[in-house]
Structures are given as C-alpha cells and as structure tokens.
Amino acid sequence: MTPPLYIALRFLMHRKRALLLSLSGVVCGVGFFICMQAQTQGFAKYFIDSTLGSNGALVVRSRFEPRQLDSIVPTKTSNTNVAHRQYFEGITNANEIMRVSRKFSNVVSCSPVLRGTLSARSGFENATVELYGIDPALHLQTTDLAHQIAGGSLYDFRNKPDSVIVGSRLAQTLNLEVGDTVQLLAPGGQYRRFTVAAMAKSGVGTIDSTRVYGHLRVAQTLLHKPYPASLIIYKLRDPDRAPALAQHFENLFQHDAASWQEREANTLHLFLTLRLSAAITVSLVILLAGFGIFNVLTMTVLSKMKEIAILRSMGYRRRDISAIFLWQGGMIAAVGSLIGCIAGALLSWGVSKIPIHLRGLLSTDYFVVAWDWRHYVWAILLAMISVFIASYVPARRAAQLPPVATLRGSSV
Amino acid sequence: MKLGAFLSCQDIERYLGEDESRVHALRGVSLEVEPGSVHAVVGPSGCGKSTLLYILGLLDHPDGGSVMLEAEAVSHLPDDELARRRNEFIGFIFQFHFLMEDFTAQENVMIPMRRLGRLPETAMRDRAAGLLEAVGLSDKLQRASRHLSGGEQQRVAIARALANDPRVVLADEPTGNLDTKNSHRAFELLKNIVQQNQMALLLVTHNPAIAEACDWIHEMMDGRIIASHARRSG
Ligand SMILES: Nc1ncnc2c1ncn2[C@@H]1O[C@H](COP(=O)(O)OP(=O)(O)O)[C@@H](O)[C@H]1O
Ligand SMILES: [Mg+2]
Numbered sequence: 001m002t003p004p005l006y007i008a009l010r011f012l013m014h015r016k017r018a019l020l021l022s023l024s025g026v027v028c029g030v031g032f033f034i035c036m037q038a039q040t041q042g043f044a045k046y047f048i049d050s051t052l053g054s055n056g057a058l059v060v061r062s063r064f065e066p067r068q069l070d071s072i073v074p075t076k077t078s079n080t081n082v083a084h085r086q087y088f089e090g091i092t093n094a095n096e097i098m099r100v101s102r103k104f105s106n107v108v109s110c111s112p113v114l115r116g117t118l119s120a121r122s123g124f125e126n127a128t129v130e131l132y133g134i135d136p137a138l139h140l141q142t143t144d145l146a147h148q149i150a151g152g153s154l155y156d157f158r159n160k161p162d163s164v165i166v167g168s169r170l171a172q173t174l175n176l177e178v179g180d181t182v183q184l185l186a187p188g189g190q191y192r193r194f195t196v197a198a199m200a201k202s203g204v205g206t207i208d209s210t211r212v213y214g215h216l217r218v219a220q221t222l223l224h225k226p227y228p229a230s231l232i233i234y235k236l237r238d239p240d241r242a243p244a245l246a247q248h249f250e251n252l253f254q255h256d257a258a259s260w261q262e263r264e265a266n267t268l269h270l271f272l273t274l275r276l277s278a279a280i281t282v283s284l285v286i287l288l289a290g291f292g293i294f295n296v297l298t299m300t301v302l303s304k305m306k307e308i309a310i311l312r313s314m315g316y317r318r319r320d321i322s323a324i325f326l327w328q329g330g331m332i333a334a335v336g337s338l339i340g341c342i343a344g345a346l347l348s349w350g351v352s353k354i355p356i357h358l359r360g361l362l363s364t365d366y367f368v369v370a371w372d373w374r375h376y377v378w379a380i381l382l383a384m385i386s387v388f389i390a391s392y393v394p395a396r397r398a399a400q401l402p403p404v405a406t407l408r409g410s411s412v
Numbered sequence: 413m414k415l416g417a418f419l420s421c422q423d424i425e426r427y428l429g430e431d432e433s434r435v436h437a438l439r440g441v442s443l444e445v446e447p448g449s450v451h452a453v454v455g456p457s458g459c460g461k462s463t464l465l466y467i468l469g470l471l472d473h474p475d476g477g478s479v480m481l482e483a484e485a486v487s488h489l490p491d492d493e494l495a496r497r498r499n500e501f502i503g504f505i506f507q508f509h510f511l512m513e514d515f516t517a518q519e520n521v522m523i524p525m526r527r528l529g530r531l532p533e534t535a536m537r538d539r540a541a542g543l544l545e546a547v548g549l550s551d552k553l554q555r556a557s558r559h560l561s562g563g564e565q566q567r568v569a570i571a572r573a574l575a576n577d578p579r580v581v582l583a584d585e586p587t588g589n590l591d592t593k594n595s596h597r598a599f600e601l602l603k604n605i606v607q608q609n610q611m612a613l614l615l616v617t618h619n620p621a622i623a624e625a626c627d628w629i630h631e632m633m634d635g636r637i638i639a640s641h642a643r644r645s646g
Contacts, residue, residue, distance in 0.1 A: 010519075013514075014514040309510070313471055313498065314498065314523060315498040315502075315576075316495065316499075320527070404466050404471050407462075407506060407510075
C-alpha cells in the first residue's frame, strides 16, 4: 500500500458520515443507470426478438425493373435509383430465389409466404385479418412460431389442411377458442370454414391482432394470386448484417429486399430516443453524485490543511498530497460502483417481477429487462469519470497549498 | 564555511507579504550547523526566527543567499527533490506539535517512515515503538494522538522528528506551550538523543534556561543575527 493510499483510507474512515453520503450518491447513480438501461433495452430487445421471430430478419418482396430503358444492364448502383423502378407484385420464381439464397453463409433458412388481406367472421364478430399462407415445416425453421403457440397444437395444424393458427388478440376479438370454426371470406365472395388448431402470441401487438396462419396451398386457392409467394422470410445467423445482405439480394434477384432494421426503423428510433432520454436523466444523478463528492472533498481539504502542512514538512511531495485526495475519490467511486452494480442488478431483477398488463406495441405481463454487461461497464465508466473530475480540483488545490502559510498561521 | 557543516546558510534574504505589508523578514543571515551540535536561536517575537527555520528546513525559498545541505546548494532543486531531502535528512518539531489527529501515537511516528519506504511494515512498527519508548511513551502506543496531554503530544512529535534518523532536527519553540517541568523534560530528552546519535539540533526558544544549555546561542533582532556565542564549556 502506498503511503498516500494509506493516508487516504484513514482520512475516509474518520469522516464516516461524509463517506456514506458520497457513497450513496455513487451507488444510486450507478444503480439507477443500470436499472434504466436494463428496462429500456429490455423492451427494445423484446420487441426486436419478437419481430425477428415473427417476420424474420430479412424479407424479399416484389420484383422490380428499372424504368428507364437505356439502362438495361443493371449496374451495381442501379438499385440506388429507387425512384426509377417499376414494381411487380409477388415473387414468381420463389423456389429459384430460395435455392440461391440458401448458399449464403449468413442465411440459416428461408420460408415463402403468400399473404393477403381477408375478412374473417366468427359468430357475430367480424375482423379484417392478414392471412399468411405458409409451408409449416419451412416456416417453423425460419421463425419462432413454434414457441409462440399459446394454446392448441402445431401438430393438429400440420396435419389438417383446413386448419389455421390465429393471433392471440385476434382470437379475443373474434371470441375464438381452440377447436372453434372461423370463416374467411375469399375475394371471390364465398366464405370458407376453417378450424382453429392453435393460437399464436408473438408479443408484437400488430401481429397478434391481425394475423392468421394457413397452409400455403389453401391460401393459393383462397386468394387467387397469380404467383406462388408474395414474400420470402429469412432467418439470419447475424441479424446485424441484414442491411448489407438486403442490398446484395436486391442487386442479385432484382427483387425488393428489406432488412428488419429498415422495416422497424420507426419503432427502433423510438426505443433509441427513450433509452437516450433515460440515460441523460440518470446521468444527472451521477453528475449530482460527482458534485456531492466535490463538496465533500473540498471540505476535507479545508479541514485537513494542518495535516497537509505536516505531511509536506515531513517530506511528502505535492503529488503525494494530491494522490491522497484522488485516492479518496477513487475509493468512493470503486466501492460505490461495486455496490451500485449489485444494487442495479437487484433493482433490475425486482423490476422484472413487477406485473404490467401491456397490450399495445408490445404485449407482456411483466416488465421486460435486458441483462447486458455493457450497461455495468458504462455505469462504472460514467461514475469513474465524474468522480475523477470531482476529485481533481480539490486534490490539485491541496497539493498547491504552501505548507509554510499553514504552519505560520498557527504558530506566530 | 567549515567542511564539517552539514547544514548551512549564507546571506539569506527573505521578504514576506505583498505591497504595503511587505516585510524584510531576514536581512543577510548566515549560520552553520555541524553534526553533534545543539543550537539555540533566541530573539523577540517577529524577528524572523521561524522564517529562518523554514528556509533551513527547505520548506521555504529565500529571496537571496544560499542554503547548503551536505555541501550541495539546494536552491535550484525541484520541489520533489526538496521533499525527498526533508524526508530523509530533516526532522521538524513545531510549537503546536502538529500531530495527525485521528492517528495513534505509533501511526504518527510511522508516517515519515512510510514516505521513505525503506522498512517493511513490521520493522516500521518496531522502530516507532522503540522511539516512543525512548521518549517515555511505551504505554501509549495505541492511543489516539488527540487523547494525549500536551507534554505527551510533544514527545510524540519528537519521536516522529527522529523517525527517519535525520541528520538535523529543527524545532520551532518546541516547548512553547508546555509548563516548566515538561519543557525541561522534553528538551533534555531531545538533546540527549541528538547528541547520542551525532545529529544536529537547532531550536528556537524563548526559555533562557534551555538556551543556556545549548552549545551555541544565536541572538536575532530585526531579521539579523546580532550575536552568536558558544556556551562556556563546563
Ligand atoms: N505572510 C506574511 N506577510 C507579511 N509579513 C509576515 C508574514 N508572515 C510573517 N510576517 C512577518 O515577518 C516577520 C518574521 O516573522 P517570523 O519569522 O514568524 O518571526 P518569529 O518567528 O521570530 O516570531 C514578522 O515581523 C512577521 O510579522
Ligand atoms: Mg515564530
């Protein structure tokens, strides 16, 4: 232990009340910061997981052609001229596209979907629904549908072509239970009857309140589309690289491709804004803690002028004196951060047990928190920086105090 | 300048204060301190005794003249080097003891040793205990310094000044606020230890009896040493 550290420890221990005050400031700042980040990121991550699990990381949609005839040969940059494209609904060569795209290392699996908007009827209830005609085996590989089943059985759905899976909130609207019959109105005008084999709950409001999953072949006959798929959903090994792959697919297939980042840009932006504003709010707490430490250390320097003069007369260097006060700040920051991290973790855990009945953008029964070590690193870093700044000024001041002035002041 | 002098100063000038309150506190003071000698500095209040002591102790810089420590001029040394020399070669004792309040007697004595960093913790502890025993405080090692009497505090300050086995001890009215009995005890103690260890002692005092017991008496007046005389041997 260096002499300044030793003396710093002794000084701290003899100002217990000030120590506790400074400590609690850091603990609160760090704890709140972690808990806030855990919550805001928790909801964002929950949303991302849900949307990835239901709609995939990447979607290939309509075919397009460059509108200008003079650029017949598509160049690498042709797809940037989005305005000059002409879109054609649907994917005619879905199998070919899927065969090629499976060769990409980032692609885990892909699944064709034939999508259409229909009217649904059950008893006296009506609703507009979005029918997803899927190949059950492929779709289960590509999405989290298997884990989203809330009531009923996937097995029944796979084995009965005339069965559907209904979104959990849609089922509530239509008053449907597993085993009930639901009627879907085809564009031709006649109703077809389906058995509800299962319910799906993705957690994303817009999906759960509109979606109906049916078999691809049945959807084809029901929707009368001239193409076999309206979109292809992809599951990726690294969803963060979806935008680049989407770009690549557009060039390669001449089909519109959208990453989940592009698709959910608005919502993601909202979450980011929330996280930032929470971070700013809590940073204020940390700043306040820093200000408290600044006060405490300034007071300590004033009350230890005599000791500082003695130490200097005994051969302690200026930097030893400033080290004494920097160490005090450092120890408050270190211990405060440690306790703050524990407090933050406990707080996050506690928050995750708070029941909340959310049925909007997301649906969940409890607060969602994310466990991410980076929150802790950030909190500690913030605390360290603010405490360092708070200790630096008093420490410098202590080092610059001329010992003779103090010695004279008491002995003349 | 004698070769034997460990610490000396030559023609020291020192001004204190700013503008109207500016005082010519030292006006060409020269002094030499040899190992094993005991010096008393006497003079009326405000004549510059403390100022001289701080300059000799490398705590303050003179405006003119030079301070030599072991035949080396120290005026151009950086602050860290001065601090190192204070730590290693000089022991200070002040009128108001200046102990670290929340530290025990033993811990106070160990503080200079920690800075020097030559001894392991246990050896420092033992040495501090030995020094405190020498000043008659072996039963108060663990007592917090503010729970010691004035005389006891001054004895802890003496032990602390001797902690790093300095070459010279500088004392500014060390017995100034002790009663006669305690003053003499503290002075005799300090003088014996210094002489036994061939250290030098320079002390500022108002006590004629104490001054008379020193090898040299330097009389100061208005920033000058007006007379230096050796004690009549006997
Ligand atoms: N900071 C200061 N500003 C102006 N004058 C000072 C200051 N400090 C001390 N003095 C003056 O310098 C002179 C010498 O002071 P000092 O060395 O403390 O005297 P002594 O120790 O002999 O009583 C005194 O006249 C004192 O008033
Ligand atoms: Mg004085």
